[in-house]
Amino acid sequence: MSHASSAGTPAERPGARRGVFGSGLAKGLAVTLRTMTRRSVTEHYPDTQPELPPRSRGVIGLFEENCTVCMLCARECPDWCIYIDSHKETVPPAAPGGRERSRNVLDRFAIDFALCMYCGICIEVCPFDALFWSPEFEYAETDIRELTHERDTLREWMWTVPEPPPLDEGAEEAKEVAAARKAADKAAQVAEADMLAAHREHPAEETAAPAGQPQRNPDPEATDQGARSPGDRNAPRRPDRDEAPRAPDQDTRGGAE
Amino acid sequence: MDAVDVAVRLLAVLLSFLVLPLLVGQTEHKVMAHMQGRVGPMHAGGFHGWAQLVADGVKFAQKEDIVPEGADRRVFQLAPALALIPYLLVLVAIPVAPGGGVVQVLDAGIFFVLAVMGVGILGSLMGGWASANKFSLLGGLRTAAQLLAYELPMLLAAASVTMAAGTLSLPGILGVWEWWWLPWQAVGAVVFFTAGLAELQRPPFDAPVADSEIIFGAYTEYTGLRFALFLLAEYAGIVVLSALTAVLFLGGWHGPFADGLGWLWMLLKTGVLAFGVIWLRVSYPRLREDQIQRLAWTALVPLALFQIALTGVVKVVM
The missing domain is CATH 3.30.70.3270 (Alpha-Beta Plaits)
Incomplete structure (x- = not known):
């Protein structure tokens, strides 16, 4: 008893000095009552799906x-x-x-x-x-x-892999995106040169050539647009973009044209 | 009172004895959960888990009833009943409405009620002694110490009310009750309610069952239905303590339109007090064994004596 009371007394003294007697007790009651009036944070999992962050390791x-x-x-x-x-x-x-x-x-x-x-x-x-x-x-x-x-x-x-979260403001562009844009720009330049050359050689086929030429490389155009829109920074990573198996020599072919 | 009348009243008591503790238990589930930022049971019964305690009861009933080898068999098996039944008997004497709203008017009602409530504690003592388990024994000893310490302030606080009313009958006390008794008997009310909490071994006075120290005290060896009876006794105890505090200190059925709605006032006051019991449980940590004793002997007993003195002075002056 004496041991316990000696342990208890110092703990009580500052409490008595701090404020009105019982204010600590009232504070404890207030905390629980306030929590009761707030909405609980429980996830109702089987009934509703949890909203998991995109980087969840599921x-x-x-x-x-x-x-x-x-x-x-x-x-x-x-x-x-x-x-x-x-x-x-x-x-x-x-x-x-x-x-x-x-x-x-x-x-x-x-x-x-x-x-x-x-x-x-x-x-x-x-x-x-x-x-x-x-x-x-x-x-x-x-x-x-x-x-x-x-x-x-x-x-x-x-299919359940979410789109990666957008990069931070001013962050360095992803390497894949930069590479894809470089390739697309190059392809666009080549296509333009081809078109100009075709126009000079066969002015009579003016109507047919512009329609036919860009169709030969629609992919670089699409990648180019995708890479430039800000929401799609990491576009090449997404599965729905490349549904067909990518041929290993695709890049070389695109560059040769 | 003819036989039918008696039967109806007894049925009402039995029904409230079966329903109200479960109601308190369910409220405790939900209130405690929300006070801790949770939602509590949500599935049993469909709507917000209203049938959780029914499901619990079914589960308990299915469990094997085990008696430890070294246990004092008869005493061990009898203990849960002894813990539960006194609260049922107490309900008989508690007035819920004006003009015969009580099953049995007892002239010495307050004696009967407090004495029978004290018997309920014997269940824990028997269980603690008969279980042949050191944790049970520790729990039983703590229960005994708590009973000895808190029975005195509880009786003194109740004595103050009987002095004020000049009668030992519970309906009699309510008959002469006035609103200004509230501030007059406020100290006694706090002492009575606190001591009652301690006798029920409710947190923060739950050192006798302290599951993190001595497993579950006197109930350690109990399983199945007998364990459920102990739990039910705890909630029945909350109902009885709240009702008794309401009758003695909060004016019971007194309130606007008491003639028609007296029972509702009584129910409301009991409910608010039961909520307070739950609230205290969620808010406060468990008191240490020596703190429990010190609170009783150095705070509650002097306060109760002060209340008696105050009651006496006011009574003489008026």
Whole structure:
């Protein structure tokens, strides 16, 4: 008793000096009462979906059109939870007389989310932007083996990847955007020169040529516009832009024209 | 009073005994949640989890009824009933409306009520002793110490009201009650309510059940329906304490249109006090065992004695 009271007395003294007796008690009651009148912050999850920030680490989506089977993700993964199978295919020469090229074709891409520790190293390390974080989180299974998700599921999750948040004011432009714009500008210049040349050579075909010429390279034009509009800074990252598999030699072809 | 009348009144008491504690319990769920910025139960029953306690009851009923091997079997099994039933008996003597709005008029009503409420504590003591568990025993000892410390100020505060009214009968006290008794008996009201909280072992006086120190005190070994009965006894205790405080210090059914709406006034005052019990629980941390004792002996007992002196002086002067 004496020990406890000696511990209790110093704590009481400053309280008595501070204000009216019982003001601390009243303050405690006021806090709880005020909180009761405010709206609670509870997320009503199963009834309403939570609003997750765009950088949430929910699940990993695979944008398999970008994947070159370089295996960097599988090798960097600390948990060894990424499984990749592939084979080589020979592509006929792009130009007549050229030589055949070989390229990797993805056969299997699976992530075992029972092993995954959501470190995001695979996404960081992917040089071709084929892996993305998605805020999607409702993929619980009743069997642990069903947590190994194959490429079709991973590709489906790609649709849930949100647009990245806009860059800060005055931030450096993303490298991809700058490169895409450079290529587009170059292509536009070439197209303009072609058109002028065609106009000089065949003035009679004036009506047909301008309609036909720009159609040969619609992609650089589109990329150019996309890169310049401020809301679309990181446009090349978005999956809906490149739905068709990107041919490896696309850039060279565009530049040659 | 014929047999039908008695049956109806007893039924009303039983019904309120079954409904009101659950109402308080549900209110506690929701009020406590909102005071902590949560929403509390939302699913059971559909609308804002109104049936949460019903669901809890069903869950408790399904659980196995376990008696520890070393326990004093009979005493252990009897304890929850002993904790609960006194509160049911007390309800019989509490007047809810003017002119016969009480099941049984007792001349020494306040004696009966306080004595029977004291019996309720025995449930915890029995459970604590019979469980053959050191935490239960500690809880039981704390309960006993708390009962001894707080029964005195509670009785003294109640004595002050009976002095003022000149009667021990609860309807009799309400019969002579005037509004200016509110400030006159204010100190006694605070003492009575605080001591009542301590007897119910409600936070901040919940050292006897302190789940973070001694598991759940005397209730540690209880499971299933018996445990639920202890919990129900706690909420029934809140109802009884609130009703009794309302009758003794807040004028019970007194209020505008008391003839017709007396029962509503009584219910309202009881409800406000029950809300206060919940509010205190959410706001204050648990008192230490020695702090509990010191509050009783150095604050509440002197205050109660002061109230009696004040009552006596006013009574003599007037």
